[in-house]
Amino acid sequence: MTKIAFIGAGSVSFTRELLTDLFSYAELAGTLEIALHDIDEGRLETARRVAERIDGDKGAGARISTHLDRRAALDGCDFAINMVQVGMHEATVKDFDVPDAHGLTQTIGDTLGVGGIFRALRTIPVMLGIGEDLAAVAPGAWFLNYTNPMAILIQAYAEASPHKQVVGLCHSVQNTTRQIAELAGVPFEEVSFTGAGVNHQAFILRFEREGEDLYPLLDAALAKDPELSRRVRVEMYKKLGYFPTESSEHSSEYLPWFLHHPAEVERFRLEPREYVRRSLENLQEYDDVRAALDSGAPLPDERCYEYAPEIIHSMVTGQQRTIYGNVRNDGLIAQLPPQSAVEVPILVDKTGLRPTIVRDYPPQLAALNRTFLNVADLTVRAALDGNPDHVRHAAMLDPNTAASLTLDEIDAVVTELLAAHAGALPAGL
Template sequence: MVRIAFVGAGSVVFTRQLLRDILSYPELSDVQLSLHDIDPDRLDVAEGLARLTARQFGARPVITASADRRKALEGADVVVNMVAVGGHPATMTDFDIPRSYGLRQTIGDTLGIGGIFRALRTFPLLRGLAADMTAVCPQAWLLNYTNPMAMNLQYLTSIAPRLRALGLCHSVYWTVRDLCGIVGVPYEEVDTLSAGVNHQGWILRWEHRGRDLHPALDAALAFDPQLRRRVRMDMYQRLGYFPTETSEHSAEYVPWYLRDDGEIARLRIPLDHYTRTSAANLTEYAQVRDSLAAGRDPEPAQEEDATEYAPQVIHSLVTGERRTIQVTTANTGLITNLPTGAAVEVPATLDRLGVHPHHVGALPPQLAALNRSFLNVVELTVAAAVEEDPRHIRHAAMSDPATAATLTVPQIWALCDDMVAAHGGALPPALRGALSPGAG
């Protein structure tokens, strides 16, 4: 019987979606589900949702919950990580302090100041998680959903190279579904090849029964001027390849848009978008908690095929069913014009033997150039933690395209000092404290 550990199970809405997808497979109806969270109230709600979901699907999983992470991980075959270190207050800090410097963000969880500091406060959790897995479930697969994906996976590769860790994100899936809706082609009938880095991947091929669908997208853009008023439509028209993340995300990873009021208006960029999403998540959690306490189902169960990647990975490991998904993993020559060892996103085949990333080759040079700028920030943020060098925090911020396009170097250093002070004890000890330019 496969044992699945959920770390950060208090992300109850997402946990329930994963459980629905897992339990929709008859072969997984009797799995062992081990739930872990450091918040006892959220852990109780997660356990209640798990039991409710099992009843609704007629499944018979063995469900346990523990605030002790190592106990929850013991004997796991698969570990699903979805922890958000610091929660909503930390998210607000990631936006409020940069905004006071005039730096604009939309999501702030992947690159930029928000992404850098989200990574730095997540790395200690990942180090502890890797140590626990090495001790009690060394052969388990770690399926990571926690952002910033590329930074987290590259950090794990650096500190625990033997750990079987993958990054999972549904951005490619939803991008292709949305594109198919625009051109009026069933998603189930298209063939797609995508690669790059997480949240800045690229649709390299997109075909319907051998027919390239890009001319149909070009025609839709020519017909509808409002459709062109989105960042990734603008990037597609200028770069020739479609980005695999939302416009809100994509705007943050390049130097072209957020610094200019006119571009924000032209492309309808919603500033501070994630602060509203984060607040809405708190409201949704409260509603779920209160519904369970009152004996009500927070929402009807949806009996549908699995769409999230983690359940598909688990199902393939158990049954041997072959399928292809997108994964973030270390670049071992998979993308030849991106750095070796960098966290890249590529297709991978799943089966009973494991997860097998595909060799993609070289990206078009304009795409690789943007990915390398992205990965510069990733590499320096990881180096700050691995080398315990606080200067690299500032170097990462200086290398970030959107930050460097907006702030002077002294402003960037002062902003980093303020962010370090605000996040305080959440950061690795060696990285705390202000730093003057000549320090070292």
């Protein structure tokens, strides 16, 4: 049996999507043990019901267990999938309300900026606790992390966890390449591409079909529809020469040029506080899933093509794949800091995961990434060293925050959020 632990399984929609993909592999039928963990007993019970429903629908023959104790769920696992959100909706609202009161606009707040900094500070202790558990009870397991802020968490884990087999996973590369293939009018199955950078600020460096550069077809499609240019990611593409892998809502708050200009917010159709709306939708979706389970209504059954199930399938069956993942920058992108986490192509087969070197990374992309990674590194330093001054330094150097607030205003935001999240932060903060 291959044991897979789901940490934060009470995020039932994501659990459902991953299990739908995983249980769709006929080769894995009867070979999987699913250990579900959450600290919320009610959500954990809902996750169990979801897992058992999908297992029955797919005929996967999985062995399913639930655990309030995390180490018990991880004991002997081959893979651990992490999707925790420390503090849930209540903490997210604080991450938006406090900056809002001082004039700082955020859209998503989960990766960079003040929201990303404090989400990281809440999550790093939990991540390192998972690493301690894995080192003790499953040292050979692969830790597959979906929780944001990805670059910060993977750097912290790589530096400070006794367990080292970790990769951060996102769906931005899959989604973006499908979107631009559709815009270019080319079937996705015929496209080959290479992407690289840092999570949520990576770029498609090569976009081809049988050696033909497809960027001119994308340019033609963008030229035909002026509304497509009213997006931050399209503006970034025009200015930087490579299409970014993350959405406009995310990208806008990693940059200094958009959110503190009301006219630019309107021009690029940005939605301040967008993630608060999404967070409320997630709460409603949870209620909808429970209602479906109670009534016997079918659950959504679409494949999502997430990387975690593909990694597990490749390592169990030996089928070779290339996925995109986030790992420590051990010489993978020479133009970026070695301690940082980078997003690169990774070869996967029965032997494990092998990140590939990306050569000749464009200098303008590296320069932009470094403004992102400055914030990530200072946040990691704040957490691992227990130094609150570095929280302030991270916020001071964040592009959107620096463009929007004075130093005194930044200091006030950080002071208030340190107090608001007291008890959930690393020691010393």
